[in-house]
Amino acid sequence: MLIEQAAYANHWRTISPAAKGLFAAAGFVAVFAAGRPLTAALVAGGLALLTVFGAGIPAARYLRVAAPALFFLALGSLSLVFSLDVSAGAPHWHLAPGGLAQLAETGSRSLGALAALLFLVLTTPLSDLIGLLRHLKTPELLLDIMVLCYRTLFVFSAAVHDTLTAQSARLGYATPRLALRSLGQLAANLTLQVWQRAAALHVAAQARNNDGPLRFLAPDFADSRHHCVLAGLAGLALIGLAVSLR
């Protein structure tokens, strides 16, 4: 997981997640408030440059992370630009009136919002983000699901990886038909583990005196207030710029 790796190793790893979250939120607001596509594109470019040069995320990695979303954007754009004409006999495609304008608006907004999202997730590990959500009074039960999900998904990933490898070593993926069967057995085995692992975690929680919601101590970030003020000011500037360039 490329985002995960970057989040733990970037220049801004130790900056308070509240500050980074505040600035990312301002990025979202700026993108949606921007009147013209060019402004939104400018915000997108600015956020991307900030993430690559400020936080020190390698540009190649940045692009690889953005690739699936860009693929969706490319496919989605097709239907914005072209219109399907069924009025005259055989249906045929033609350029939609105003399609390019719509593409510019939607495309620049998507890129801007994507850049804001990537700014946040490439600089902030998920456990910090969950800590931030805890601070923002997210329902306890939802937080419990998140914490356990984040931890357990790596356990499951490792299990899936190992089992896939072991199955491949015994020719389990030699043909598509065998692959479907092997994958089904793997998923069924994983399904059973859901209950076993949940039971084991429950016992382990009791052993450490738990009898209800899972409590964790959020990490302490130095200069958090200071960074939040800075991020807030920078965010306001960004929104101001986006609005004034209407």
Place this chain on the structure above:
Amino acid sequence: MNDCLLELQQVSYRYPDGSLGLNDCSLAIRRGSRNVLIGANGAGKTTLFQHANGLLRPQTGIVRYAGGAVDYGRAGLRQLRSRVGLVFQNPDRQLFSASVAEDVSFGPLNLGLDTASVRRRVADALQAVGMGEFGGRPVHNLSFGQKKRVCIAGVLAMQPELLILDEPMAGLDHTMQQELLAVLDKLHGRGITLLLATHDIDFAYRWAERIHLMAAGRCTATLAAGELGSHGAELAAVGLPLPEIITLQRALAGHGLLSAGARPRCAADLLAALNQTKESPCQFALI
């Protein structure tokens, strides 16, 4: 202060699915001692540990802690579990949070401590297991041995008097084992009573003061490690050989090279005795 910290008296337990857990099992752990519980897989070691921590409740018999019978009410359990720390075998089944420091904070927060104390305890516990620098790391990037030490820190942060570890050496390579043993030595030096499950008799002989044998849900004998040599029959009864080092020492004594009373615990000890030096270079000192 009671000399006997944990005591099981004729405890029996059968799982809901009908399989046998403990069968009339009695065991006593002395305060401040280093104990090994040794027996084959399925002998009931894990079941016994879960009784020590109040996770399971005896169907017959009694569990005593520091002299008093365990109170299975909410307050009693809370107290027992804060004094008896249990480290399970598989780290993946006991680490809740992907953040090291967060996971270690879980136990102390459950004890109802304030934030400042919890923070202090987390730092201390991570320091004690040699993971002081790892608080901000994600659990999934740690090695198996490091995960194991995080599990121990999570229990240490509750400041237990008795620390129980289920198969702590399993899956660790030589270096990790040495690191873990150093951690345990340090904890023992602080006065924490230790109880380890293992199935390696050579390790048990090298490390422990007292060795508890277990088979078929029952503790069949408790032996002072130093006297293990004269209890070959008890060992054989649970399918264990004498430690190799004892066999060697005897043969060498037979050749007049070692005194018959010598009690080397490991190969280094034996060599030192052979070389007539008085000091023991064995890492795990004699009692």
Place this chain on the structure above:
Amino acid sequence: MNDCLLELQQVSYRYPDGSLGLNDCSLAIRRGSRNVLIGANGAGKTTLFQHANGLLRPQTGIVRYAGGAVDYGRAGLRQLRSRVGLVFQNPDRQLFSASVAEDVSFGPLNLGLDTASVRRRVADALQAVGMGEFGGRPVHNLSFGQKKRVCIAGVLAMQPELLILDEPMAGLDHTMQQELLAVLDKLHGRGITLLLATHDIDFAYRWAERIHLMAAGRCTATLAAGELGSHGAELAAVGLPLPEIITLQRALAGHGLLSAGARPRCAADLLAALNQTKESPCQFALI
């Protein structure tokens, strides 16, 4: 018939996440031999094994099997994987079927064999690991050691020439280890070439004919087990001590109790040599 069954020539492999797997690694496994690959966790043992079975493909360098370079096409891989059997460390991760027989049948079914042959192979493989009676049992009720043997049966049912086992002894108790070694002895007796990963130098010395040292993604040396004593420097270079038994033998030779040329492989051997008997009671005979 080529004497060298598996050969890696200057193989390098780096994982997609950037971590090093193998670094210019060369290794040769002779047909019919008993080999141990020894190195710390993370030295690259598992990566090497996955190259042997075609699960990973060298980025530079070449893997040869029975003299020919491995063909990574579909047919080539099918052939390689049916000849090189790979048993992974954690049985829970490679047993994914409900019943023992079903799991063992997975490989032969994937080879496209007919039902009768599959049935025969499953029965034979279970017999070979001493689990003949367990075909109908559910996997999750087995002990750890039994699961391990089912894993081996699952690979044996594909009738490999080379059997590779990753840390087969980890987590097994004394009795289970003896049982597993007996199974391996039997397979070796049938002419199957064996390659085991371990980090226990004492076990390696006791069991193997050839010991391959590994560190930082590279095989640093291949030693005949009998000559291990004169290669302390190579062992130290990968962070391993000399086997205890060699150290002891030397000390005893220094006292004139053993001939300097004696090569006991285990404590039982050493004792026998001490007692001046000529025969070796060591379970794992000398070459």
Place this chain on the structure above:
Amino acid sequence: MHIMEGFLPFSHAVGWTLAATPFVAGGLLTIRQRIRARPEQRMLLGVAAAFAFVLSALKLPSVTGSCSHPTGTGLGALLFGPAAMAPIGAVVLLFQALLLAHGGLTTLGANIFSMAVVGPFAAAGVFKLARSLKASFALSIFLAASLADLLTYVTTSAQLAWAFPDPAGGFIASFAKFAGIFALTQIPLAISEGLLTVVIFNALARF
């Protein structure tokens, strides 16, 4: 198929978030009651979410030979009940946005609605209906899983069509465009996912 970050206009992003919220809240209430009766369910849901996340990252051999990822909504709804799937799905979709940049925060509501609400309820409904029509267990599972997958994708197409109606043909034409473009990957995937879910239940039945 996740709608990417920022793709939906502001009003739609807000609207779908408001539409998804009651389902997530309702699911949480259901879960809370379950936990009160059986405390170990607290762990179960987190672990189930991880399971769903990992399952959706598996590469599924598709009938056309291309590779795709299963949604797991059908399987999840049949195992854990459709109500619990809304919060579980919400967490999975949030994590996919945060860890993989699949989907997004502004489109989270829309994606939750299609994948964690419509899909699971469709799966549960189809399964019940098929069983009541005396369809075999395997066929019911197949229909439930593949139709849940298909309806998820139809919902997404409708969401997109509503946001971007065709200037000439309006909603219908736009829906046809979006559905047409993504049909290429989605229909084979729905069939594969149906088959996989049947294989999974067959295997589970033997444990």
